[in-house]
Amino acid sequence: MSKILVIAEHDGQKLNQATARCVSCARQVPGAEITIAVLAADPAAVASQAAALAGVAKVITVAAPHNAHPLAAVLAPQIVELARDYTHVFGASTAFGKDLMPRVAALLGVPQISDAMSVEGAYKFKRPTYAGNALVTLEAPADRKLVATVRTASFEAAGGGGSAAISAVTVSAAVPSHTRFVSVSAASSDRPDLASAPKVVSGGRALASKENFELIFKLAEVMGAAVGASRAAVDAGYAPNELQVGQTGKIIAPELYVAIGISGAIQHLTGIKDAKTIVAINKDGEAPIFEVADLGLVGDLFQIVPELQKSLAK
Amino acid sequence: MRKILVGVKRVVDYNVRVRVKPDGSGVITDGVKMSVNPFDEIALEEALRIRERGEASEVVAVSIGPDDAQQQLRTALAMGADRAILVKTDQVIEPLTAAQALLAIVRKENADLVIVGKQAIDDDAAQTAPMLAALWDRPQATFCSKVEIKGGTATIVREVDAGLETIEIDLPAVISADLRLNEPRYVKLPDIMKAKKKPLDVIELSSLGISAEPGLKPVLTEPPKPRSKGIMVKDVAELVDALKKKGLV
Numbered sequence: 001m002s003k004i005l006v007i008a009e010h011d012g013q014k015l016n017q018a019t020a021r022c023v024s025c026a027r028q029v030p031g032a033e034i035t036i037a038v039l040a041a042d043p044a045a046v047a048s049q050a051a052a053l054a055g056v057a058k059v060i061t062v063a064a065p066h067n068a069h070p071l072a073a074v075l076a077p078q079i080v081e082l083a084r085d086y087t088h089v090f091g092a093s094t095a096f097g098k099d100l101m102p103r104v105a106a107l108l109g110v111p112q113i114s115d116a117m118s119v120e121g122a123y124k125f126k127r128p129t130y131a132g133n134a135l136v137t138l139e140a141p142a143d144r145k146l147v148a149t150v151r152t153a154s155f156e157a158a159g160g161g162g163s164a165a166i167s168a169v170t171v172s173a174a175v176p177s178h179t180r181f182v183s184v185s186a187a188s189s190d191r192p193d194l195a196s197a198p199k200v201v202s203g204g205r206a207l208a209s210k211e212n213f214e215l216i217f218k219l220a221e222v223m224g225a226a227v228g229a230s231r232a233a234v235d236a237g238y239a240p241n242e243l244q245v246g247q248t249g250k251i252i253a254p255e256l257y258v259a260i261g262i263s264g265a266i267q268h269l270t271g272i273k274d275a276k277t278i279v280a281i282n283k284d285g286e287a288p289i290f291e292v293a294d295l296g297l298v299g300d301l302f303q304i305v306p307e308l309q310k311s312l313a314k
Numbered sequence: 315m316r317k318i319l320v321g322v323k324r325v326v327d328y329n330v331r332v333r334v335k336p337d338g339s340g341v342i343t344d345g346v347k348m349s350v351n352p353f354d355e356i357a358l359e360e361a362l363r364i365r366e367r368g369e370a371s372e373v374v375a376v377s378i379g380p381d382d383a384q385q386q387l388r389t390a391l392a393m394g395a396d397r398a399i400l401v402k403t404d405q406v407i408e409p410l411t412a413a414q415a416l417l418a419i420v421r422k423e424n425a426d427l428v429i430v431g432k433q434a435i436d437d438d439a440a441q442t443a444p445m446l447a448a449l450w451d452r453p454q455a456t457f458c459s460k461v462e463i464k465g466g467t468a469t470i471v472r473e474v475d476a477g478l479e480t481i482e483i484d485l486p487a488v489i490s491a492d493l494r495l496n497e498p499r500y501v502k503l504p505d506i507m508k509a510k511k512k513p514l515d516v517i518e519l520s521s522l523g524i525s526a527e528p529g530l531k532p533v534l535t536e537p538p539k540p541r542s543k544g545i546m547v548k549d550v551a552e553l554v555d556a557l558k559k560k561g562l563v
Contacts, residue, residue: 011476071481072444073453095474099456102409102441106448111410111529114439124533129437130332134341137533144529178484179453182469185477195475199562223563231493241459241494242477247438248493250475256562266331273541277560279553294544297553307550312563 001031002122005086007079008038008050009096012068015049017196018092020157025150026090027055027158028119035060036164037082039075041068043168051164059166069181070096076103077173083108083145093149093251094195105147112147113138117154127151131247132270152195153253153274194243197226198255200275202245205232206261206283206301213238215305216260222313228252230262246271261301264289281305315370315463315485318361319420321412321430321442322375322390322398323351324383328435334537341535350386353431355393357491359498360461361429362394369463372396374423378415380404384514391509392501398512403519405526409441411519416442417449418522425486427468432457432490443490453483456490 004026009016019036026034035058036050043061051059060082066074079100083089089104091097093115105112116125123140125148140146194200201223203216213233220227229239231246245252247267253274260281262268269292272278280293281304290296297304326332326341327349333342350358361373375390377383378401387398401415420428433440440456447454455461459478460471463485472479473492519526547553557563 072456073447076448095457095472098440099444099454102444103448103454105441106410106413106445111408112439112441112445113530114437114441120533128538129535130326130341131435131438132538133332134334134535135538136535138530139533140530176451176453178487179455180482182480182482184474184479235494240477241473242475247435248433256557273538277562278541278544279557290544290546292541292544294541295553295556296544296546297549298546299549304550308553311550311554 001033002029002088003086004029004032004034004088004090005083006034006036007089007091007097007100008036008046009092009094010038010040010046012040012042013045015046016092016094017157018094018097018152019050020053021152021155022090022092022150023053023055023158024155025116025119026088029088030122033057035086037062037079039067039078041065047166051166052160052162054159054162056162056164059164060169061166062169062171066175070100071179071181072100072103073179074175075100076107077175078171079104080107081171081173082169086145088146088148091149093151097149101147101149108145108147110144110147111140112149113140114149115151116148117151128270131266132273133266151251153251157196191220192224192226194226194228194245195250195252199223199225200228200252200254200256201225201258201260202228202230202262203233203239203260204230204262205236207233207238210238219305219309222309225256225258230268231265259289259293260305262289263287264292315426317372317374317423317425318364318370319416319423319425319428320354320358320361320373320375320390320395321416321428322354322358322377322386323431323434324348324377324379324386325351325434325436328352334535338534338536340532348382348385350389351431351434353433353435353491355498356493356495357429357431358390358393358395359496360491363496364461364463370427374399374425376401376416376419378403378407378412378519387514388509389501391512391514392505393499394505396512398514400514400516401519401522402516403526406528407526408528408530409439410445410529411524411526412442413445413449414524415519415522416446418524420450427485428488430488430490432492443488447488450488453487455481455483455487457492458489459492459494461489461495
């Protein structure tokens with residue numbers, strides 16, 4: 001049997017959808033019995049959301065003031081203690097999971113499988129390397145704990161309807177004081193979340209200014225879509241860093257992805273290749289983005305985007 | 315602060331279109347251009363700026379890899395590292411092994427700060443920084459876009475999914491560099507000449523008592539499935555029609 005501990009990602013109130021995707025991956029592991037661990041200052045709200053996920057057998061909570069903010073150095077020793085009774089420890093391959101899970105793995109003295117994209121066996125997973133240009137199947141030894149991060153774009157979010165038992169546990173692990181949370185910039189909550197939105201409209205370097213990038217926001221609004229940006233657009237300051245899509249930004253799998261003025265560098269394509277439908281709008285008909293696009297339109301974005309916005313607003 | 319250690323990984327150059335070996339045993343690296351991992355260049359640039367501000371006295375570049383990784387260490391020396399250490403091994407090593415090797419050098423050198431790239435563009439694992447911090451039992455600050463050092467602490471801005479997070483850490487610590495931390499300097503020809511005279515020590519990985527044996531067995535390497543070819547539309551009306559047919563708008 002595979003006893004899998006999934007580490008919940010949350011903001012204190014709401015369970016991140018990345019955890020539900022992580023659970024879907026865990027469910028595909030042969031003989032999986034899934035427990036979600038919620039470490040928080042007050043885990044009650046997040047724990048009840050975790051308990052409702054389909055396929056979850058148990059939720060355990062660790063309530064402590066030092067768990068108010070997700071600091072890897074503080075969380076890792078507690079998770080190592082919780083992991084004692086489990087064969088697998090999973091976290092989402094988000095900024096949170098990428099920061100935390102390797103610290104857990106190293107404390108356990110085991111290697112980690114990063115970005116698991118498919119389950120090939122209880123200890124066998126496929127993952128992307130070289131920006132997705134080479135997929136490697138890795139086998140971990142079955143006699144040691146397996147730590148993995150899950151590539152969320154590869155798995156649908158687990159549904160609801162579950163009713164797992166919730167139990168509070170105490171841990172005795174000493175937590176360090178050498179790492180201290182100061183602040184986090186508030187995410188704009190009025191727009192759909194880029195990582196989980198079914199529709200995403202992204203802008204690239206061709207927008208040419210922060211002011212012009214407003215075109216992307218306006219189009220996204222009439223479509224009910226989240227906004228993304230290429231690395232070039234973020235580097236140039238047209239869009240904030242949390243909107244970056246690609247190998248080194250967010251990897252997403254929306255139903256619809258609209259790339260506007262994005263040429264399609266390999267590192268960007270890595271972030272969108274699981275999108276169901278890709279639309280590309282670019283003035284250069286030779287741009288690599290058209291090689292992956294399901295629908296392509298060559299032309300001037302400054303004409304096309306307002307026209308598209310108008311016709312969709314009808 | 316006395317000493318900053320910077321990790322420098324030799325990787326396939328980011329401009330190379332990587333191809334998988336027909337037998338599924340890995341990717342083709344013979345005759346392929348190799349470079350310093352771009353994120354490690356950012357890490358090195360940050361270390362150099364900290365030294366240039368007078369907040370550190372020495373920058374040591376460390377690579378773990380084959381003999382040829384001396385080329386990448388020479389690049390690091392040309393950028394401005396004071397000296398370099400190659401931990402030599404001909405085996406492809408995992409991040410956990412890299413972290414163990416770096417820790418051995420950190421202890422030997424008594425380093426105050428380690429900066430590495432947030433990930434290497436070959437395995438894209440993003441593990442070495444947190445693993446080293448864990449083994450060293452010191453703070454980690456991953457995905458950094460701003461580093462400010464004040465005496466024994468550092469204030470760090472990190473790129474997280476919600477936006478930007480600020481944390482404070484005590485030194486010694488491990489930092490991993492994100493894209494927007496800085497823009498690495500270009501190497502000038504006289505610096506390349508000068509770099510040839512800078513010290514570069516070579517140590518065998520096995521001499522540190524560390525095994526290069528991987529814990530994970532690569533079973534198969536394969537290319538991704540190509541997306542099927544799409545269609546071109548001629549104007550916005552046609553695009554909207556096509557999206558409506560798919561039920562997407």
